[in-house]
Amino acid sequence: MGKGKGGVRLHVPEWKEDVVYLFQFPRTKHLPNISPYCLKVESFLRLHGVKYEVRETFKLRSSQGLLPMIELNGRQVGDSGLIIAHLKKTLNIQDYSDDKEAAQGRVISKACDAFTAHTIYKYKILDNSKNFAGEIMTAAKMPNFAKGIATALFARQIRKSANMKIGAQLGIWPDGAHEEMVRDELQMYETLLKNFVGHNLFGDKITEADLTLWSHLATTLYMPFDLLPQKLIREDFPHLKSFTERLRDKLWPDWEKADFTPQVSPCK
Ligand SMILES: N[C@@H](CCC(=O)N[C@@H](CS)C(=O)NCC(=O)O)C(=O)O
Numbered sequence: 001m002g003k004g005k006g007g008v009r010l011h012v013p014e015w016k017e018d019v020v021y022l023f024q025f026p027r028t029k030h031l032p033n034i035s036p037y038c039l040k041v042e043s044f045l046r047l048h049g050v051k052y053e054v055r056e057t058f059k060l061r062s063s064q065g066l067l068p069m070i071e072l073n074g075r076q077v078g079d080s081g082l083i084i085a086h087l088k089k090t091l092n093i094q095d096y097s098d099d100k101e102a103a104q105g106r107v108i109s110k111a112c113d114a115f116t117a118h119t120i121y122k123y124k125i126l127d128n129s130k131n132f133a134g135e136i137m138t139a140a141k142m143p144n145f146a147k148g149i150a151t152a153l154f155a156r157q158i159r160k161s162a163n164m165k166i167g168a169q170l171g172i173w174p175d176g177a178h179e180e181m182v183r184d185e186l187q188m189y190e191t192l193l194k195n196f197v198g199h200n201l202f203g204d205k206i207t208e209a210d211l212t213l214w215s216h217l218a219t220t221l222y223m224p225f226d227l228l229p230q231k232l233i234r235e236d237f238p239h240l241k242s243f244t245e246r247l248r249d250k251l252w253p254d255w256e257k258a259d260f261t262p263q264v265s266p267c268k
Contacts (some may be wrong), residue, residue: 002014004074004075004077005074005075005076006075008063008075008076010074010076011023011071012055012071015071015072015074016050017073018072018073018091019049019051019053020045020050020052020053020070020071020072020087021052021054021069021071021072022038022041022045022052022054022055022057022068022070023051023060023062023067023068024038024041024042024055024067024068025056025057025067025071025136025139026057026058027056027138027260027261028135028138028139028260028261029135029224029259029260030135030138030223030224030260031135031218031222031223031260032136032252032255032258032260034132034136034204034219035067035185035219036078036117036219037067037068037070037080037113037115037215038067038068039215039218039219040080040084040212041070041080041083041084041216042054043067043150043214043215043247043252044084044208044211046251046252047206047211047251048087048091048093049085050093053235058140062076062078062079062207063078064078064079066079068080068083069083069214070083071087072087072090077246080113080212081106081110087092095207095208096208097202101110101202104203105201105207105208105209106209108192108201108212108213109208109209109212112189112209112213112216113212113216114169115170115187115189116185116188116216117167117184117216118165118166118169118170119164119170119178119181119182120164120182120195120216120220120229122166122170122182123182123228123229124219124223124227124229125158125159125162125183125229126163127164128225128227129158129159130151130152130155131223131224131225132155132158133151133154133158134151134155135153135223135224135225136154137151137154138261139261156237164223177187182228182229182232183232183236185250186229186236186237186240188231188238188241189213189240190237193239193240199243199246200243200247206247206250210247211247213242213243213248214243214248216246217233217243217244218238220233221233221234222248222255248262249253
């Protein structure tokens with residue numbers, strides 16, 4: 001394996017100039033990516049017309065132990081926020097109008113990734129670990145009889161790690177408190193979308209903050225099983241609903257008809 005900048009071992013040693021190699025989880029049947037962080041980065045690449053190649057993987061991880069991760073011009077970068085910052089700098093992409101707007105956008109992105117996401121994960125992952133694991137297993141190539149057992153084992157593992165992550169971010173709350181918490185988070189973005197001039201968080205343009213919010217909403221609204229946050233978005237937050245649909249149609253025009261099930265096995 002070729003050495004990249006900083007002595008890191010590259011997974012694509014024979015890279016092409018200015019082509020982004022995006023390492024992410026394999027697509028699942030209903031979503032281009034079940035991970036909002038992976039979906040955010042791929043959507044950013046699409047939005048800005050960057051040349052990229054997807055490397056689907058269940059095994060590889062960044063130096064932080066997570067996905068997504070990219071390789072670009074011999075450098076490896078992990079973490080969706082750092083990846084996007086690196087892409088903006090290296091490829092000279094500007095999405096905010098000025099430094100103040102960029103700082104506001106970063107605050108929104110960070111709040112959404114770190115806190116809002118976990119109020120949703122309680123419903124999407126913790127309370128629905130079997131359904132969530134089942135959606136991930138649509139990407140795994142294995143016989144059906146093995147899939148059942150694998151899904152049950154995987155669901156148990158997912159529940160354990162989601163419990164830890166959600167507890168670390170939100171603290172421990174009585175059951176009823178979560179509904180108020182997730183509603184409160186969604187209301188905050190509904191108000192932002194309603195009050196900004198134009199359709200998105202900062203007007204007409206689509207910024208990193210929009211993609212962050214959108215990727216969490218899309219991986220919730222289009223998850224193929226029922227969840228309280230979906231019901232809230234559909235019934236109580238019309239701006240969030242239309243924002244999610246509008247960005248999906250712009251960034252992923254084939255989504256509604258698509259079956260994203262991978263046609264080839266994930267690389268390694
Ligand atoms: N702060 C990271 C968070 C990424 C993250 O949490 N990725 C999760 C999937 S959504 C992951 O890779 N978990 C490790 C695993 O599933 O093995 C980012 O923005 O990229």
